[in-house]
Amino acid sequence: MSVNITAIYGSPRKDGNTDLLMRSFLSGMHSAGCKARELYLRNFSLYPCTACGGCAETGCCVLQDDMDVLYGYFEESDVLVLAAPVYFYGFGAMTKAMIDRCQCFWVRKYRLKQDMNKNRPSGCGHGILLSVGGSGGSRNFEGVLLSARYFFDALGMSFDHHLTYGSVDESGAILRHPTACAEAESLGRKVADLKAIP
Ligand SMILES: Cc1cc2nc3c(=O)[nH]c(=O)nc-3n(C[C@H](O)[C@H](O)[C@H](O)COP(=O)(O)O)c2cc1C
Structure with a gap:
C-alpha cells in the first residue's frame, strides 16, 4: 500500500530548529523506504480565518488563497507531520492561521457527519507533532499539545505521537x-511502517 505523507514546516525561521527536527524525522522515514510531501508554510500565503461563517453549511472555506492546496493534502494524507515552535505558549501566527482555517473540517466532521477518511489510501489518518521552545519550563508545551490535539481531531486524525x-x-x-535528532529519526522509521501506528 502506498502511504500518503504530508510534512508541514511551521516555523518562519529558515533552517531553524523545527526544520532540522523535521529533516531528522524524514530521514528516518526515507531510510525505511517512505517519502513525504514537504511543505514550508513560510512559502504559503494564508489569510487568517475571518469567522465569516461561510463554511458552516458546506464545510468548505470561501476564502481563496494557498490554503486550497493544503485542504486537498489534508483530505488525502494518511500521516500529517507538523513541526512548529512554541511562540507565547502556543503556535506562532503562520501555523495558527493554518489551523484556524481548518474550521471547515470541523464542520464536515461534527455538523455534516462526513467520513473524514474517505480519501486516505489507508482509510485512517495519523497526526504527529514535533515542537521546540526556548524556555525550559515544565508547562511550555501545554498550549501547542492541546491545539494540535484538536487540530488533528478536526481533520479526523488520531494524534499518535509528539516530540517536544x-x-x-x-x-x-x-x-x-543529546537525543532529539536521533529520537526524531527513530520515530520517522517507526511511522514509515503504518502498521506500527500508534
Ligand atoms: C515571537 C516569539 C515568541 C516565542 N515564545 C516562546 C515561548 O512562549 N516559549 C518558549 O519556550 N520559546 C519561545 N520562543 C522561542 C522559540 O520557540 C525558539 O527560539 C525555537 O527554537 C524556535 O524554533 P525554530 O528555530 O524552528 O523557529 C519564542 C520565539 C519567538 C520569535
Whole structure:
C-alpha cells in the first residue's frame, strides 16, 4: 500500500530548529523506504480565518488563497507531520492561521457527519507533532499539545505521537541536544511502517 505523507514546516525561521527536527524525522522515514510531501508554510500565503461563517453549511472555506492546496493534502494524507515552535505558549501566527482555517473540517466532521477518511489510501489518518521552545519550563508545551490535539481531531486524525524539546532557542541548537535528532529519526522509521501506528 502506498502511504500518503504530508510534512508541514511551521516555523518562519529558515533552517531553524523545527526544520532540522523535521529533516531528522524524514530521514528516518526515507531510510525505511517512505517519502513525504514537504511543505514550508513560510512559502504559503494564508489569510487568517475571518469567522465569516461561510463554511458552516458546506464545510468548505470561501476564502481563496494557498490554503486550497493544503485542504486537498489534508483530505488525502494518511500521516500529517507538523513541526512548529512554541511562540507565547502556543503556535506562532503562520501555523495558527493554518489551523484556524481548518474550521471547515470541523464542520464536515461534527455538523455534516462526513467520513473524514474517505480519501486516505489507508482509510485512517495519523497526526504527529514535533515542537521546540526556548524556555525550559515544565508547562511550555501545554498550549501547542492541546491545539494540535484538536487540530488533528478536526481533520479526523488520531494524534499518535509528539516530540517536544525545551531549552532549544538559538537557530541550530537542536543539533546539540543529546537525543532529539536521533529520537526524531527513530520515530520517522517507526511511522514509515503504518502498521506500527500508534
Ligand atoms: C515571537 C516569539 C515568541 C516565542 N515564545 C516562546 C515561548 O512562549 N516559549 C518558549 O519556550 N520559546 C519561545 N520562543 C522561542 C522559540 O520557540 C525558539 O527560539 C525555537 O527554537 C524556535 O524554533 P525554530 O528555530 O524552528 O523557529 C519564542 C520565539 C519567538 C520569535
